[in-house]
Amino acid sequence: MSETRRGGGRVGRRARRVADETETGPVAPAGLSGGAYRPLSDSDVQRIVDAAKTVLERTGVEIHASPAREVFAKAGARIDGDANRVYIPHTLVDTALATMANSVLLAGREERFDLDLGGARVYMGTGGQAVKVLDLAGRVRESTLADNYDIGRLVDTLEHIHFYMRPVVSRDLPTDEIDVNQFYACLAATGKHVMANAYLPGKVKDIRALAEMIAGGPEALAARPIVSFTACWTVSPLRWATETVDILDAILAENLPVVISSAPQSGATSPASLAGTLVQIWAEQLSGLVYTNLVRPGAPVIAGCVPAQVDLRSGSFTGGSAEFALLNAACAQIAQHLKVPLYNSSGISDSKLPDAQAGAEKAITGLAAALAGANYIHHSAGFLESLLTVAYEQYVIDNDINGEVMRTLKGIEVTEESLALDVIDQVCRGEGHFLGHPQTLALMNTEYLYPGVMNRDSRADWEEKGSRDIRETARAEAARVLAEHFPTVIDPAVDADIRRRFPIRLPAEAMRPAA
């Protein structure tokens, strides 16, 4: 595609020649730090955290009789067995905050794909789990296991999608076959870090075994966890889902990284006031941090704030709004204050197709979350229809949007050299011009990010090339990648072992180009 983007002109050609000869790193790498955008004042952050602690003490959380409730009882929380409520004193919260992991490594198969979650470091990637796919022919159909593999291959080529969270439900598999198969499909498709849920607690050991085989053994996996989990262990408001707690327990037992995610919808399952939703989601999160750190102090746990809202006119979930952007940006700020690694969201467009609405909703929510320093921004690629559908071409478009977001995040470097007093003086008082100046040539591949499918041609050039909107361009690019890109990210011998040990449903012929 790069050929089609290259404009004419002698200076352009010279600049390109210089660019091609210059070794530079990525212009907008993963892991840049946010924090330049602070939607809340410091005192408001503190008020929200204090209020969340008050909620845990006064309102408590609902947990039915279970081993988890016993953990709280043993630690000194007050239990009301009749009402199934657990009241968590702030001393337990403070202990958890002092005990918990302040950073979590999510490893790629190569170190260049590693995610070092914590602080205000920002990574953007896919999310899940859609039930429908808008395919490249424009048809909407049920999602399948093969989509998890194919989308992964596509994501493997997209620089600004930093991790691969399993995007769709494998609706063609029975529940007891999904767990191993969805991890396998993702791990076979890309060298980026893979995250998914587990449906059954008993399958966590299998997933671990699979990951060990690919990583090169238990020690290799322990040192560099190439897989991680989400466990949506609460049902907002403030109710624990004990069947998911069993899965969480299984993951903690394996000491693998896990997101504890809660997803209140402002106005429906949390207060309509955005501040109230923040209080509730952080009460939910703190209850989970207390629990996981009682079970396994310092476990690699990531706070999972997935706040959203309903449109109060219809009661329907909506995720493309300014209010959504604010909630997620505020969660990033609160997480940094608490020093807990954070998983949250952007990119949940309410549009049904990749149009200007989708572009704008993704950009606003993505920029707000990133500038605020959210660590693991999932849902940031591929989604449409308020999380129900993913579209192949949308991943290609969102890669460009995320790139613009990451370049904005990088900010402006101010040094003696970049202030450019001498350059300005030379050009203004001398014979020179900026376009051919050595500083310009030196900066062209470090100061500027060039988009992949966003079009900068003149109208005449654009018409000559077919007057395609970005959706058509992205569709062509996705089709090209899907036809060609079958990375060998699992050693063939290991793959054969895996297929002997587990009932792998992705056929080997789906993993190579059509004959």
Added chain:
Amino acid sequence: MSETRRGGGRVGRRARRVADETETGPVAPAGLSGGAYRPLSDSDVQRIVDAAKTVLERTGVEIHASPAREVFAKAGARIDGDANRVYIPHTLVDTALATMANSVLLAGREERFDLDLGGARVYMGTGGQAVKVLDLAGRVRESTLADNYDIGRLVDTLEHIHFYMRPVVSRDLPTDEIDVNQFYACLAATGKHVMANAYLPGKVKDIRALAEMIAGGPEALAARPIVSFTACWTVSPLRWATETVDILDAILAENLPVVISSAPQSGATSPASLAGTLVQIWAEQLSGLVYTNLVRPGAPVIAGCVPAQVDLRSGSFTGGSAEFALLNAACAQIAQHLKVPLYNSSGISDSKLPDAQAGAEKAITGLAAALAGANYIHHSAGFLESLLTVAYEQYVIDNDINGEVMRTLKGIEVTEESLALDVIDQVCRGEGHFLGHPQTLALMNTEYLYPGVMNRDSRADWEEKGSRDIRETARAEAARVLAEHFPTVIDPAVDADIRRRFPIRLPAEAMRPAA
């Protein structure tokens, strides 16, 4: 349109009834304050300002022999007549910064449309000046005087476009007829504040006379300036365009608000380093602030930072990038530091049509500028093709994007009530639920912004209504407004006077519905 957006459900109906009965102001009003996003550190802001002053002392600005150069000479600047250079000591800059207006009122015809530029208060509106129009039939044609009227009527209906800067060149008029006619076409179309350039210094008096007739006399206009000007008096880097300085002088003589705008393109007419471009643009701006405050101390002058970039691969202007967003956000921060009202930009998409690229580029540049607290964000509606084309439907789409930006800017209110501890307790331990809670009903029209054309329907509902993307929906809305909305914003008797006094080219029959 609002009918089509209203979802079903009993709770939805009840909520709507409450909403309809509740008197509330706008959810995301004009003039909210930014500043929560600070792309530069305080010390970097200071370094850039200091560097700009150094440039003025050491490199100076190029001004050919002219009355303006005499103004600098008289004030004590060193003049190099042979090289046509004026070296401006920092003492003159400091005096100007202490003398200049720190806020400027740009009045609407009604006070609700007033813009109080200064601080970090944010207003978003149209910009100019395109030479082509993408019309509602999808054809690209030359722009005309009638477009300035018709786009104005459309903007008059769009809540999140806060001012009306003349959007297109009236290519059907000779230069000496444009000035009065473009102001008239805009002022006849909307009650929002109108800004445009003047092509000829001698026409400034006529424009003032026109504005006085509409405002109700010289005193009324002086108290509430319903028109303002832009004067692009520099050609970057650091060269004064003396023919435009004549126009600037004429505006200063009338004491009308004026933007002194400079528009360097990073990599072509300013350094490729973003920091260097900031240094240069602020050197240009400070030279203009020195001059205008020498001519008329405290004049209603607005700094006009229009930084952009070239794509260094082609040398072509580009305006939809992250680098563009950063430059404009940084200018807002620097303007606040200097306490000078600021005019800058967002929304310059490089796409040729209203697609996902346009949506994303507008959202990123708009959100960055607004969160940084830019005062007068022009170009934020309607533009495509790197400033060459406007599209009618794009104004409708951008109104929604700007709304989302303004709602994000509003932030999260943290009060005892919004923290909602009692609401959470009632719902979690009682019988209640959030959707029907009084707090929810009370907040539904103050906490949440509902988009105009962004679609939140389910896929089934959306398909039933015709599967339209946002461009089609916006096109229908624009067509409806253009057929119906002919506001009477100039008293008919005054209009008749105006037509007697000036050669008005907009025919009266263009100002009413087709028979």
